[in-house]
Amino acid sequence: MDKKKREGTEAVREDQNGLCLCTCTCCGHQNPEGSRHCPACGHYLIVWDEILCSVCGAEIPAEYTYCGHCGSRRPGGTD
Incomplete structure (x- = not known):
């Protein structure tokens, strides 16, 4: 991650x-x-604080489970 x-x-x-x-x-x-x-x-x-999407590289805030840019599940995300 x-x-x-x-x-x-x-x-x-x-x-x-x-x-x-x-x-x-x-x-x-x-x-x-x-x-x-x-x-x-x-x-x-x-x-x-923020991680990078493994698919598109966009920043994903910790409270998000999915990338707001491409919709991919964030690494380590939970539902």
């Missing part, structure tokens, strides 16, 4: 020690930034 920009998380905030936390969108558990999976439920935490 090609990444267009950078890795990121859906929800980020700081804890009482100033450490960045990301909130699991599945169970709400607070995880240290950079975690790939939630230790509470196993949900995959990292999302791509």
Whole structure:
């Protein structure tokens, strides 16, 4: 899967020690930034800001399952 920009998380905030936390969108558990999976439920935490369509090369926002340009399913997309 090609990444267009950078890795990121859906929800980020700081804890009482100033450490960045990301909130699991599945169970709400607070995880240290950079975690790939939630230790509470196993949900995959990292999302791509944008990826490139493997068919036409257009940018596909992370929240889209299909390319808005050619209609192909995005790599790693889920229904």
